[in-house]
Amino acid sequence: xxxAYIRLGGHLVRxxxxxxxxxxxxxxxxxxxxxxxxxxxxxxxxxxxxxxxRWSSPNLFNDPFDHQTGFEWDFSGxxxxxxxxxxxxxxxxxxxxxxxxxxxxMTVLVNHMRRTRDRLPREKFKHFALEMSAKHSGELFExxxxxxxxxxxQFLLDSMVLCLSEVHDNVVMWSHYAExxxxxxxxxxxxxxxxxxxxxxxxxxxxxEPARYASLEKYALHLVGLAxxxxxxxxxxxxxxxxxxxxxxxxxxxxVPLMGHSRSPWYYDDPEPEELFEAIYLGCRANEEFxxxxxxxxxxxxxxxxxxxxxxxxxxxxxxxxxVF
Numbered sequence: 001x002x003x004a005y006i007r008l009g010g011h012l013v014r015x016x017x018x019x020x021x022x023x024x025x026x027x028x029x030x031x032x033x034x035x036x037x038x039x040x041x042x043x044x045x046x047x048x049x050x051x052x053x054r055w056s057s058p059n060l061f062n063d064p065f066d067h068q069t070g071f072e073w074d075f076s077g078x079x080x081x082x083x084x085x086x087x088x089x090x091x092x093x094x095x096x097x098x099x100x101x102x103x104x105x106m107t108v109l110v111n112h113m114r115r116t117r118d119r120l121p122r123e124k125f126k127h128f129a130l131e132m133s134a135k136h137s138g139e140l141f142e143x144x145x146x147x148x149x150x151x152x153x154q155f156l157l158d159s160m161v162l163c164l165s166e167v168h169d170n171v172v173m174w175s176h177y178a179e180x181x182x183x184x185x186x187x188x189x190x191x192x193x194x195x196x197x198x199x200x201x202x203x204x205x206x207x208x209e210p211a212r213y214a215s216l217e218k219y220a221l222h223l224v225g226l227a228x229x230x231x232x233x234x235x236x237x238x239x240x241x242x243x244x245x246x247x248x249x250x251x252x253x254x255x256v257p258l259m260g261h262s263r264s265p266w267y268y269d270d271p272e273p274e275e276l277f278e279a280i281y282l283g284c285r286a287n288e289e290f291x292x293x294x295x296x297x298x299x300x301x302x303x304x305x306x307x308x309x310x311x312x313x314x315x316x317x318x319x320x321x322x323x324v325f
Contacts, residue, residue: 027200027202028200028202029199029200030199030200030201030202030203030252032166032190032201032252033189033190034187034188034189034190034278035164035165035166035187035188035198035201035252036164036165036166036167036168036185036186036187036188037053037162037163037164037165037185037186037188038165038173038174038176038177038178038183038184038185039054039177039178039183039184039185039186040177040178040179040182040183041179041182041183041184041286041290043183044183044184044186044280044290044294045290045293045294045297046269047186047277048277048280048294048297048298048301048302048305049297049300049301050269050271051271051272051273051274051277051301051302052269052270052271052272053162053269053270053272054267054268054269054270055160055161055162055256055267055268055269055270056160056161056162056163056266056267056268057157057159057160057161057262057266057267057268058156058157058159058161058239059157059266060266060267062176063242063243063246065242065243066242067153067156067157067159067238067239068153068156068157069210069211069238069241070148070149070150070152070153070211070238071145071148071149071152071210071211071212071213071234072210072211072212072213073145073212073213074212074215074216075216076141077140077141077142079216080141080216080219080220081129081141083216083217083220084106084220084223084224085126085129087220087221087224087226088109088110088113088125088129088224089122089125089126089129090226091110091114091224091225091226092110092113092114092117092125093117093122095226098110098111098114098225098226100225100226101225101228102225102228104223104225106223106224106225107224107225110224110225113125148213152235152238155235155257156235156238156239156255157262158257158258158259158260158262159239159255159256159257159258159262160256160258160262160268160270161239161253161254161255161256162201162253162254163251163252163253164188164198164201164251164252164253164254165249165250165251165252166250166252167250168185168187168281168321169310169318169319169321170248170249170250171317171318171319172248173248173249174283174310174319178283179283180283180285181283181284181285181286181310181312182283182285182286182287182290183283183286184280184281184282184283184286184294185280185281185283186277186279186280186281187277187278187279187280187281188276188277188278189275189276189277189278191273191275191276194273196273196276197254198254198276200254201252201253201254202240202252202253202254202255203240203251203252204240204241204242204246204249204251204252204253205237205240205241205242206242206243206244206246206247207241207242207243207244208243208244211234211237211238211241212234213231213234214229214231214234236255239253239255240253240255274302274304275304277302277305278305278306279305279306279307279308280294280298280305280306280307280308281308281309281310281321282294282307282308282309282310282324283310284309284310284311284312284319286309286310291309294307295307295324295325298325306323306325307323307324307325308321308322308323308324309321309322309324
């Protein structure tokens, strides 16, 4: 029993990836009318000239915990093994209808024990379970949970992510992501009629609490085949989770798994429809050369995109925006 009691790691993560790849994990649609994208001056010009947005690998993010937190557990290996022993005993000797919806090494074990239970006295099973628990549970549980978190992190990092914001006037965001106010911010439309992928952008959840995989009861029932537990939503939400200190960003993002096809240097320039680009806001420190280049590129490639310039209102310590074209 000790070799089969927990099913974690690469196999589970591959199932999650396959479900997303096959569009079986439906994401809810948002109701935002626009998003904003903060960029450097050089990236702004590339976006206009190519009518494309730059996606990034999470490997490049400035937050070392983004996509890499993994799960914490509210129970120990001893707790899990003790609970499993009780549930296996119940499934073998008491459950009238045992029909697990998923075949695992644990459910195979339970079915075998049900077929041969007359040869294995119940009291002998209890003694065996307690003996194996003391010998293996802590070591195996730690190893398997580490394997799970390693596999989940590898899966999430093998992706491209587009990070967006609800706001365009956050002074700190301009400093961090728009080259200390020398870059720009794009205003991007909601394109309902094109069923555009921005419609399923998800908000980042800001929290101080570690992510939990499952409760002891729910997880143990699942392993034994007495109840269903879908790990996919919890794993997927790790891609939309950041520490509360980042909440000023008001971030939304789109996460696309690359299924082993990520490539260095981990930037992905993806074409977009021209009508997505509603406006560009130039930083209050944007120099004249950059401003001229933006106007020329806009006229050549995105002539219907409005152009604004940020103005710093010193007395109020805020930004306002004046339309240029």
